[in-house]
Amino acid sequence: MPVIHAESVLNGERLALSRALTQIENNTPEGLKLLEALFPHTGKAHLIGVTGAPGTGKSTLVNQLALAYRQPKEGNVLPRVAIVAVDPTSPFSGGALLGDRVRMQDLAGDTGIFIRSMASRGSLGGLASATAGLVQVFDAAGFEIIIIETVGAGQAEVDIARLAHSTIVIEAPGLGDEIQTIKAGILEIADILVVNKSDKPGAENTLRGLRNMLSLAHPDGDQITHHGEVMDIESPVDNIESGWTPPVLPTVATNGEGIPSLLKELNNHYRYLKSSGTWKIREETRLKDQLESLLGAALRSRWENRISPEIYQDTLAKVINRDLSPWRAVDNLIQGADL
C-alpha cells in the first residue's frame, strides 16, 4: 500500500482522494494523519444534506441536483460536486448493499463530480461515524458543493442537520396525515422541504399539510420575504434561526421537474446563512460536536486500556446478581481505571 500524500489530495488527484477516503472510513492511523493535514483547508464547501424515508427518491433527486449544479451557465465557473451516499449496514452480517449509484448514472463521465458510497457501519443517526471525516476530505480537495445523502430515514435520524449547512427533507405523497407533520423529529430539521413524486395522486394534500405545519411553526412567516430573498430582519441573536421559513417545493425527480426552483432555494439559503451569521454559528456547533465526540471516544478508549478485565467482570457479575446498582458500578469502574 503506497503512502497517500495530503498534497496529492489537495491537488485533486482522484486516486489519492479515493484512497484517502478509505483510510478515513476505516479509521486507520494513516487516515487520522491525513485528516490532521487536511483540516486547515476545510470550511469552504457548501454542505447539503438530503434525507427522507426509503423510496421517496433521494438518490434520484441528488442525481438531478448534481446535474443542475454542473449545468454550464454564462460567466460562471462550475462548482465541483462531491456526493457521499450512505446506505445501511446489516446488523446481522456486517455487510451492506450500496445501491445509490444506480440512480446516478447520468453523472458518469463528468470529472467534476465524485460519488462515494458508504455503509453506515452500525451508526444509528442516518450517517456513518466517518461521514463527517469524508466530507472534510472533499472540502479540502476543493469540492465547492458536497451533497450528503442519508440512509432511508424514519422520524428520528437527524444527525444530518448537525453536519450539513442546508438540509433538504424529502417527502412523498400518501405517507401519512397531518398529524405526522406536527410530530417532532425529521420535519423540524428541514431548511427546505420537498414533496417528490408530485405527479402522483395525493401530492396536493401532502403539500398543503406541510405548508399548514410550517404556518404553525413560523406564525410570523408572512412578515418576511416568503421565499427567502436576502432578508433584513431585526432578530434577537438567540433566535437568529427564525429568519428563514423553509419553502415547500413539489418535484418530480425522475424527469427533473421542480429542480430549478430547488436549486434557487438552495442558493437563497446559502446567501441567508452567510448574511445572517447562521453559517458561522452552524460551523461552530459542528466543530464543537466533533470535538466532543472525539473526546468521548478518546476517554472511552483510554478507560478501556486502563481497566483490568478482572475488575470489569467482577463488577458486571455483581450487577447481574443485583448486589450492585449499575450507577454505583459505573462509579467503581471509573475509579478502578484511575483516569
Next chain:
Amino acid sequence: MGNSQSKIRVLIAKAGLDGHDRGAKVVARALRDAGMEVIYTGLRQTPEMITEAALQEDVHVVGLSILSGAHMTLVPKVLKLLKKEGLDEIRLFLGGIIPDEDKAELEKLGVDGIYGPGTSTQTIIEDIQKACQ
C-alpha cells in the same frame, strides 16, 4: 470507535447491453450476507463507467456480469482502463454465460475467476475472500 475496521468492498456491474440482472443481484446479496460492502451499479454499464466507479469507490474487487456474448470485447477493455487509472491491484471476477473455449484466454488476460449458471455463491465468496487476503 477507537479501532480501525476494514471491509472487503466489491463493485458489481452489468456490462454492456444485457436486459436482466437477476444473477448479479443474487451474487450481490450473497456477498452482502458474507459481510462485504457491495456497491451495485445496475444495468448497461460501459467499461468507462465501471472503471470510474471502481476508482471512486476504492474497491478491492470488480464483479462483472455479462450475458450478451460480448465478453471478449468488454473484459479486455475494462482491464486496460483499470490499468490506465493505476488500479491494477483490483481483482476482476466474471459471471454469466462464458463459453469454455474463451475461459483460458480470459484468465490469461487477468480475470481471477469465471462463474457460470449454477455456481454456488459460497464458492464465489470463498474465492473473493482468498483473493483479498
